[in-house]
Amino acid sequence: MKDVCEVRCIHEENVQRAQRARTDDGVLDEAAALLGVISDPTRLKIMDALRLGELCVCDLAAVLSMSVSAISHQLRLLRTARLVRGRRAGKVIFYTIHDGHVEKLIDMALDHCRQRCGE
Template sequence: MTVLPAVLRYGRDMRTASQDDVCEVACVHPEAVARARSTQPDASCVEDATGLLKVVADPTRFRILSALNTGELCVCDLAAVVGISESAVSHQLRLLRAHRLVTFRKEGRIAYYRLLDQHITELISSAVDHVRE
């Protein structure tokens, strides 16, 4: 039986797991394990955080969030920026609102959206900065 190396994808850079990046002997560092375990979020928090990241991971939603990272935009503006219909933008915005990533205000008949808070702004900026490095 042949074991194929695991392939991890980081942007466009493909890396293959090899014998160089695994421990050659079995050992556990109790202090390091205890420190790491003490900072682990509870199961509910992990579930919510991974759900949030799954929502952000969709390319269309990420483009919408990136556009909103520049400031408040109406649904029509977002459709023009992202290149999809207003209906499709509205559908994605409902999902983003449900996950507390965006908020909106109405001015007459126009709905203006913005990122909910600084955490979302930092999340989007950090993701873009990270892949550009």
């Protein structure tokens, strides 16, 4: 199947419906930035690990076999994008996924890929 129509035509009703329902460009720009942060494999691994509960930087470093410094850098980006949040307990900060929306987003992406990969 080609990615272009073989005949040039405009389906006016469809175009008008799509134009009325379009999401605001500012919201789309924010969503693209958010997805860009998630798209890094290391950050996605961190998010995957946090799906099961809170972990501190040292825990994440052990789970992912990475340095604490590398994990800390990635967590800073995830926290800035409001994808994770921290909870201080004395000298330790435990991280969790920010909210249910983020968890659903990660779960849906992983489910989609599992289905495509035949898991």
